[in-house]
Amino acid sequence: xxxxxxxxxxxxxxxxxxxxxxxxxxxxxxxxVLAAGxxxxxxxxxPKILHELGGRSxxxxxxxxxxxxxxxxxxxxxxxxxxxxxxxxxxxxxxxxVVDQDEIPxxxxxxxxxxxxxxxxxxxxxxxxxxxxxxxxLSTDLLRELVVRHEAEGNAVTVLTAVLDNxxxxxxxxxxxxxxxxxxxxxxxANDDERExxxxxxxxxxxxxxxxxxxxxxxxxxxxxxxxxxxDVLAIARGAGGRVAALVTEDRWQVEGANxxxxxxxxxxxxxxxxxxxxMRAGVTVIDPATTWIDGTVRLAEDVTIKPxxxxxxxxxxERDAVVGPDSTLTDVLVGEGATVRRTxxxxxxxxxxxxxxxxxxxxxxxxxxxxxxxxxxxxxxxxQIGRGAKLSHLGYxxxxxxxxxxxxxxxxxxxxxxxVAKHRTVIGAHVRTASNTVFVxxxxxxxxxxxGAGAVVRKDVPAGALALNVAPQRNAEGWTEAKRPGSPSxxxxxxxxxxxxxxxxxxxxxxxxxxQTTSSSSIPSTEEGK
Numbered sequence: 001x002x003x004x005x006x007x008x009x010x011x012x013x014x015x016x017x018x019x020x021x022x023x024x025x026x027x028x029x030x031x032x033v034l035a036a037g038x039x040x041x042x043x044x045x046x047p048k049i050l051h052e053l054g055g056r057s058x059x060x061x062x063x064x065x066x067x068x069x070x071x072x073x074x075x076x077x078x079x080x081x082x083x084x085x086x087x088x089x090x091x092x093x094x095x096x097x098v099v100d101q102d103e104i105p106x107x108x109x110x111x112x113x114x115x116x117x118x119x120x121x122x123x124x125x126x127x128x129x130x131x132x133x134x135x136x137x138l139s140t141d142l143l144r145e146l147v148v149r150h151e152a153e154g155n156a157v158t159v160l161t162a163v164l165d166n167x168x169x170x171x172x173x174x175x176x177x178x179x180x181x182x183x184x185x186x187x188x189x190a191n192d193d194e195r196e197x198x199x200x201x202x203x204x205x206x207x208x209x210x211x212x213x214x215x216x217x218x219x220x221x222x223x224x225x226x227x228x229x230x231x232d233v234l235a236i237a238r239g240a241g242g243r244v245a246a247l248v249t250e251d252r253w254q255v256e257g258a259n260x261x262x263x264x265x266x267x268x269x270x271x272x273x274x275x276x277x278x279x280m281r282a283g284v285t286v287i288d289p290a291t292t293w294i295d296g297t298v299r300l301a302e303d304v305t306i307k308p309x310x311x312x313x314x315x316x317x318x319e320r321d322a323v324v325g326p327d328s329t330l331t332d333v334l335v336g337e338g339a340t341v342r343r344t345x346x347x348x349x350x351x352x353x354x355x356x357x358x359x360x361x362x363x364x365x366x367x368x369x370x371x372x373x374x375x376x377x378x379x380x381x382x383x384x385q386i387g388r389g390a391k392l393s394h395l396g397y398x399x400x401x402x403x404x405x406x407x408x409x410x411x412x413x414x415x416x417x418x419x420x421v422a423k424h425r426t427v428i429g430a431h432v433r434t435a436s437n438t439v440f441v442x443x444x445x446x447x448x449x450x451x452x453g454a455g456a457v458v459r460k461d462v463p464a465g466a467l468a469l470n471v472a473p474q475r476n477a478e479g480w481t482e483a484k485r486p487g488s489p490s491x492x493x494x495x496x497x498x499x500x501x502x503x504x505x506x507x508x509x510x511x512x513x514x515x516x517q518t519t520s521s522s523s524i525p526s527t528e529e530g531k
Contacts (some may be wrong), residue, residue: 027070028147029126029209032114033062035089035133036079036101041260047081049089053256053268054275055295058083058258061136063093063128068140069129069147073121075114076133078099098120106227107203112216115209124209127151130230132206134257137271138204142254149247150206156242157211157234158509159184162206162252170200171231175245181244184231199248201231201298202255236243287325319353333363336371343464349381352388370405389431399423401440404448406432412437429464 039048049059056064066074070408074093078085079101086098099117101110111130125149142160150158161173161179167187172194174183185194215236218478219228220419238244249255258264276289277295283302286292293311294300297347304318307325312318316330319337324330327343334350334362335341340352344360348365351357354372361375366383369375373386384398387405392398396409400417402425403409413434415426424442428434432446435454440446447464455470462468481494 001322027072028129028206029070029071029093029124030073030075030114030118030129031066031069031076031129031143032111033059033066033076033131034107034110035048035062035085035153036110037134038080039134039259042264043261047085048258049085051261051264053136053264054271055297055356056081057088057092058136058264059089059133060092060132062133062138063096065466066131067093067140067142069143071129072126073097073118075099075118077110078137104228105223105225106221107230108232109221110214111212111220111267115213115216118211124213126209128207128208128209128212132257135202135255136267137253137256139166139254141203142249142251145207146204147264149245151478153243153245155206155245156208156237156240157244158206159244159246160202160255161201161246161248161251162255163198164200164252165198165200167200172197173199175199175246180247181234181238182249184234188319190261191262197248202249203236204255205230207233208242211240213244222442228393237442240472272291289490292325308429328358330421362397398426400442401426401428401430407432409453410434410436410438410454411438415440415442417442 002060004213035049037048042048042051045052050057052058054061063074063076074095075097076089078089082100087090089096089098097117099114114392115124115128118171128148129143129147131143135302148159157171165171167332168189169191172185172190174185174194174197175179176182180499187195212233215233218236220229220346221227227370232488234244238500245327253267255297256263256267258267273289275294276286276292277392279300280286281296282287284300285305285479286308288308291308291310292306295313297315298312299317301318301319301320305323306312307323309327310325312324313330314332316333316335318335321338322335322340324335324341328341329345330341333346333348336351336353336355338354340356344358344361344363346357346363346367349367349369351365351369352371352373356374357369358377362376362380363375364380364382368385369383370386370388370390372389374393375381376391376392377387378395379392380397381392382399383399384403385391386398387407388405389405390403390407390409392403392409393411395412398409398415399415400423401415407428407430415425417426424485426440426442428440429446429450431448431449434452435456438456441459442459444458444461446458446462446464446468449465450462451467452458452462453467453469457470458468469503481488482491485491491507
């Protein structure tokens with residue numbers, strides 16, 4: 001919209017306006033977060049402000065920045081998907097006041113209903129900050145700078161602005177000869193000269209509460225959109241003799257909103273870039289920042305190494321000297337000091353100091369791997385407590401189980417924990433050795449120091465130190481393949497092998513005796529003839 005702010009009027013023309021209240025030490029009187037929009041360009045059943053980046057919803061980022069100011073009160077204005085959004089806000093900040101916007105549209109009306117709700121609780125005096133639920137990179141530090149400038153200069157309104165190389169589509173900040181804010185001109189209404197201006201309106205403000213409340217009573221819906229615009233307050237305040245100023249930020253990302261998924265992903269990438277860079281400056285080695293994603297809620301110690309294609313989400317904590325990656329995704333996982341995690345997908349698990357996990361390992365909720373333990377290649381674990389130094393090396397499943405200290409679980413072992421109705425527990429003691437392809441049919445207990453034989457199906461408890469075997473005579477049905485699968489490649493191969501074996505078993509035939517060849521005496525030259 002065209003929100004031109006007229007120049008100063010004469011004393012005779014100037015309407016009465018409340019003077020800014022004395023500043024209150026500490027945080028602002030209130031922060032109002034506008035979160036009522038439908039976000040139709042997201043093309044989603046999820047309300048726009050509930051879309052996530054960096055492990056938190058957009059509105060969660062906004063509330064964290066607002067609450068960081070330590071305001072006396074915090075209000076969030078909602079409308080679209082009201083109940084769902086309100087429940088989410090309550091889960092994030094139970095002390096926040098959720099206010100419903102009524103049928104009158106516009107940002108001015110949204111702020112007005114918030115002020116009314118806050119005033120109904122107690123008188124509102126001092127600074128009111130207005131921000132948005134879809135500006136996720138806005139920081140507490142920048143908001144604090146806005147409040148400090150606003151209060152130090154005794155402004156009626158202070159608007160946060162940014163200078164963009166490409167300001168297309170943004171409202172332009174027009175200043176007078178003294179550098180004060182004279183107007184905010186929407187792009188569609190700006191002339192060619194005004195469109196050359198690169199300073200744009202962020203829509204984030206610090207207001208004097210009295211000035212704001214008075215001005216909002218004067219704002220009308222007499223415009224093409226039929227809305228009450230918050231930007232109209234600036235013209236009213238300036239016309240009443242109030243000072244309208246701007247704080248320019250050089251960090252445009254902090255005032256960028258997300259209206260569609262393209263903008264959301266751009267903000268997510270920038271947030272992640274900042275997060276990864278901050279961790280590298282804090283002593284974390286990130287081999288490939290471009291393929292590493294770290295939520296803002298993750299905590300990393302010094303000398304952690306993150307290898308390529310790794311995602312760390314939620315409340316994940318990685319302790320000193322641990323190595324995570326490559327190709328790993330951890331959500332709410334604790335990785336102990338010096339542990340190694342390779343090509344692993346893990347959720348709500350704990351990996352002890354010095355332990356190794358992977359490659360191609362799936363850690364499900366409730367997995368606790370003790371210090372110096374191992375969960376190896378192609379293994380899945382769930383709700384399993386695995387003792388210090390125990391090894392689950394390859395190709396298996398352990399669920400609803402306890403594995404004792406120093407135990408070695410052989411290749412292909414599984415705990416058969418589900419009977420089709422309920423889950424049952426397997427308890428395997430310390431220093432147990434299990435052979436390949438052992439199946440533990442829960443509920444079952446294996447005592448300390450026990451062994452199992454290859455292919456054992458353990459259905460009964462095994463005493464400490466015992467060897468569990470399933471002994472059954474082997475029966476070979478000779479000729480079964482040729483009889484039951486005639487003409488198959490297996491039968492052909494079996495027949496050839498049989499024939500070769502039969503041929504090898506036959507007794508050797510004696511070679512025929514050849515008669516010696518006789519020669520007539522006339523053919524033998526006499527010695528006399530040779531003389």
